[in-house]
Amino acid sequence: MTKETAPVAAPEVPAELKRLRGSIDNLDATLVHVLAERFKLTQQVGELKARLALPSGDRSREEQQIKRLRNLAEESGLDPDFAESFINFVIREVIRHHERIKAN
């Protein structure tokens, strides 16, 4: 699509919005790379747990993680409820991976 035919719903992006989006994109790249690294580690945890016949989930560990991340969120100005939803979202995916490792 050329600029000439851009629909009314997508007006010229103001310079300030463009600048902010550039920084958001940089942070998103960081998030993806850190998450990739985190899943490499949880993959190792999954293999270790399968080898030692430990359960895939560990409720007391999860509670510690949630409490710690809520505190870190508060300190850094992130909504602690969002931090908790976020870590639960990640943990759900990790447990799914662990179950798959155990099944194989």
Added chain:
Amino acid sequence: MTKETAPVAAPEVPAELKRLRGSIDNLDATLVHVLAERFKLTQQVGELKARLALPSGDRSREEQQIKRLRNLAEESGLDPDFAESFINFVIREVIRHHERIKAN
């Protein structure tokens, strides 16, 4: 709870698991801090959008973000479907914030 009364379900954590969890905790702290910074930027985006009467969501921007993050995920060994769920999860929260800024 002392070590003596630890329940059977929480056995002594093997050293290797402890090491991996320490690294996961470090990455989680990074994730929380990067997310905090990301929300500071989207807060500015929300205020700018409210001032310019731009819509809270921008479907073409979101599609670009998803495509880019799926590529970055693939390059870094993260499941692209997970990266897409993750960015959708974050964008939903951001749009909720933008709606709130507009309402105020």
